[in-house]
Amino acid sequence: MLTAVLFWLFGVSAVVFGFLVFRLDSMARVTFALLASFVFVACEVLLLGLSYLGVVIVLMMVMEMVIMAVFMIMYMMNPAGLMPMAMYHNKPGAMSVSLGTFVVLATGTFLVDWPESRGSRPSDTTKALGESLMGPQMLTMMVLGLVLFATIVATVVLATHRGRYDRFGDDLRARPDDPVPGGVRR
Amino acid sequence: MTEGTGWAVLVLPLALTAFALLALAADAAVGVRVAHARRSVAAAAADPWREVARLLVGQRRTTVAADGVLWRSGVVTVPLAALLAALVLPLGGFAAADPGVGIVWFNAMEILGWAALWTAGWGPNSPLSLIGGYRFVAQGMCYELPHMFALITAATGAGTLRVGGIVDAQAELWFVVWMPVAFVVYLISAAAMAFWGPFDAPLGRDLSGGVVAELSGVDRLVLLTGRWLLVVVAAGMAVPLFLGGGRGPLLPAWLWTLVKTALVLTFLLWSRRRFPTVRMERFTEVSWLVLLPLTILQALLVALVVLV
Numbered sequence: 001m002l003t004a005v006l007f008w009l010f011g012v013s014a015v016v017f018g019f020l021v022f023r024l025d026s027m028a029r030v031t032f033a034l035l036a037s038f039v040f041v042a043c044e045v046l047l048l049g050l051s052y053l054g055v056v057i058v059l060m061m062v063m064e065m066v067i068m069a070v071f072m073i074m075y076m077m078n079p080a081g082l083m084p085m086a087m088y089h090n091k092p093g094a095m096s097v098s099l100g101t102f103v104v105l106a107t108g109t110f111l112v113d114w115p116e117s118r119g120s121r122p123s124d125t126t127k128a129l130g131e132s133l134m135g136p137q138m139l140t141m142m143v144l145g146l147v148l149f150a151t152i153v154a155t156v157v158l159a160t161h162r163g164r165y166d167r168f169g170d171d172l173r174a175r176p177d178d179p180v181p182g183g184v185r186r
Numbered sequence: 187m188t189e190g191t192g193w194a195v196l197v198l199p200l201a202l203t204a205f206a207l208l209a210l211a212a213d214a215a216v217g218v219r220v221a222h223a224r225r226s227v228a229a230a231a232a233d234p235w236r237e238v239a240r241l242l243v244g245q246r247r248t249t250v251a252a253d254g255v256l257w258r259s260g261v262v263t264v265p266l267a268a269l270l271a272a273l274v275l276p277l278g279g280f281a282a283a284d285p286g287v288g289i290v291w292f293n294a295m296e297i298l299g300w301a302a303l304w305t306a307g308w309g310p311n312s313p314l315s316l317i318g319g320y321r322f323v324a325q326g327m328c329y330e331l332p333h334m335f336a337l338i339t340a341a342t343g344a345g346t347l348r349v350g351g352i353v354d355a356q357a358e359l360w361f362v363v364w365m366p367v368a369f370v371v372y373l374i375s376a377a378a379m380a381f382w383g384p385f386d387a388p389l390g391r392d393l394s395g396g397v398v399a400e401l402s403g404v405d406r407l408v409l410l411t412g413r414w415l416l417v418v419v420a421a422g423m424a425v426p427l428f429l430g431g432g433r434g435p436l437l438p439a440w441l442w443t444l445v446k447t448a449l450v451l452t453f454l455l456w457s458r459r460r461f462p463t464v465r466m467e468r469f470t471e472v473s474w475l476v477l478l479p480l481t482i483l484q485a486l487l488v489a490l491v492v493l494v
Contacts, residue, residue, distance in 0.1 A: 028256055028308050035301065051287045052347075059294035063330070066300045066323055126286055126347065182471040 007047055014040035015102075022098070025084035027073050035065040052126040198282055199269055205447070206414035210234040213455050220459065244403035249310045257309020261405050263302035264412030271295035272419045274349050278432035278439030281350070288349035289341050292423060293334065296379050299416065300326045303381065303388060303397055306409060310400035318396025322388035324466045325378055328473035329385070333375035335481035339368040340427045343488050353431030360430040364491070367484040369428045371477055373453065376420035378469075380413055383458035390463060421450040 017037035024030050038061040046054035076085070088094040122128035133141055167176040211231040218230035273295075274281060274288040285291060300323065307319020341347050343365060344355035352361075362369045378385040381397075389396045398406055425431060425446045432439025434446075 026253065028253065028305070032256060032301065032305065051285060052290060055287050055290045055294050059290065059297055062294070062297045062301050063326075066304050066326070069304065070320070070323060124286065180467045182467055184471050184475050 003047060007044065010040045010043040010047065014038075014044070022087045022094075025086065027076060027085060028069055030087055031065050031069040031072060035061055038065070049121070050125050050129075052129060198272055198275075201277075202269070202272055202415050202418055203411070205444075206411070206418045207234065209418065209448075209451055209455065210414060216455070216459070238407060241403055241407035244406075246403040246405055247310075247400055249312055249400055251311045253309045253311065256305040258405070260302045260305030260307075260309055261401065261409045261412075263298055264306070264409050265415050266412075267295050267298035267302060268412055268415035268419045270298070272415075272422070275419060275422050276349055276353060276426050276431060276443070278441070278443050280440070284348060284350045287347045289337050289347045289352070292349075293337055296416070296420070297326075297330070299379060302412075306401075307388070307397045312400045314393045314395070314399040315397055318388045318390070318393050318399065321390070321393075321396065321466055322381060325381070325385060325388065325469065328466070328469050329375040329378035332371045332473055332477040332481045333379065335478070335485050336368040336372040336375065337427070339365050339481065339485045339488050342485060342492060345492065349426050353426045353433075356430040356433065360428065360433075362428040362430075365428065365484060365488055367480050368488075369424070371481050371484075372424055372428065373450070374477070376417070376424065377454055377457065380416035380420055382413070382417050383454060384461040384464045385469070386458075387463050387466060417454060418447070418451065421454055422447045424450045 014037045017033045017040065020033040021030050021037070024033055039058055042054045042057035042061070045057060048054075162178075164172065167178065168174050211234055214233045215227045215231045218225050218227055271292050273283050274285065274292050276284070303322040304319040307315045307317075307322070309315070340352055340361055343361055344352040346352065346355070355361075377383040381388045387396070389398055393399060395401075398409055401409055422443075425443055429446045429450075432443045434442040437445070
């Protein structure tokens with residue numbers, strides 16, 4: 001009974017905060033409404049007994065949303081117009097598309113023939129998750145890690161304003177004259 | 187490890203606040219000696235209480251076009267994050283909760299501080315607070331990864347994410363002995379996560395208070411209390427992670443835990459007076475080019491020892 005009440009509470013809250021992302025008029029509030037939505041999703045995951053995944057969602061989402069707030073505000077077309085602002089253009093079109101998608105997906109969950117759970121629950125879900133990631137899913141994780149790492153390196157290379165030839169000169173021997181000195185005296 | 191919910195609700199906040207107030211009084215008393223002021227130490231130790239009373243009756247400041255929701259929720263989240271993180275803190279075989287993912291829980295709850303400080307800086311619509319909030323995000327980007335590796339090193343050594351399990355794994359040898367790098371990095375990141383000591387740039391004097399520049403009255407009291415709770419909790423977590431929990435001769439386990447926490451806290455108080463505020467661009471380079479590789483090597487070493 002309590003589980004059912006909590007499930008509905010978290011679920012409805014997640015949807016409400018997700019909807020607020022498109023109703024609030026400040027980029028900062030929008031970001032933290034999205035964070036609240038994710039935290040309620042994490043609560044649902046915790047309710048399923050997946051404690052590691054639930055807590056990790058909270059951990060990652062807080063970090064991600066704070067960093068996202070910084071970037072979203074930085075990239076706004078008119079930073080002076082932070083408040084009020086709107087998350088969408090073409091209001092009727094955007095609303096009907098997003099609400100339509102939500103209704104289709106939500107109806108789908110009721111129509112799908114969900115599989116019965118087979119076997120017993122592992123006593124330690126964290127261990128089961130780790131064994132799955134480091135066993136059958138190892139290849140996926142390795143490829144994912146490489147792709148992410150390559151993306152990070154490529155993004156930094158593209159975004160950096162001063163490479164080592166700018167800092168040290170053509171023969172890499174000059175003393176760098178950095179605008180921001182840094183901490184380890186490279 | 188015995189768990190108790192009553193402990194969580196009643197005793198934990200009171201005990202942490204009492205500990206923080208004692209540390210605060212001691213710090214104020216030391217401040218008098220350091221400054222060679224002509225005041226009695228007892229009078230100085232009463233300063234924090236006087237300040238609490240002043241803030242309680244003080245008027246709450248409002249600013250033009252403030253984002254009240256984010257501002258107040260950010261302020262409240264600071265002590266809340268400290269209390270939630272403290273739930274897994276063991277006190278001599280007794281803890282509010284000892285979940286199987288205790289380390290991850292602790293990490294996730296102290297990261298709430300990122301959102302708390304940024305929104306508390308954003309809320310008042312004031313440039314000085316805003317810069318303070320952004321400084322803490324930059325600081326977070328620096329301390330968080332080495333901090334995570336330090337936590338993971340202790341968990342790897344014990345083979346569990348359960349805080350009680352980590353304490354049990356130190357029955358023969360404290361982790362501080364064979365993971366010294368992780369311990370030092372943990373202490374640095376503990377100060378940084380509580381925007382404490384040399385890492386107090388988000389509340390810097392050059393920003394006339396930074397995040398707390400526009401806070402007065404009870405709001406200021408809540409955020410600054412939260413900061414003291416954070417530093418006490420961070421110091422307290424070093425004990426089960428690296429200092430063998432409540433282990434020690436003669437004294438009971440809970441007393442040893444308190445003594446060790448007090449020692450770590452003394453170090454943090456000392457380092458605040460000893461070192462000047464670290465600038466963000468310096469800390470960034472040091473943490474990514476020095477601390478992070480060191481902690482990865484430490485984790486690798488511990489993993490090899492555990493495997494072999």
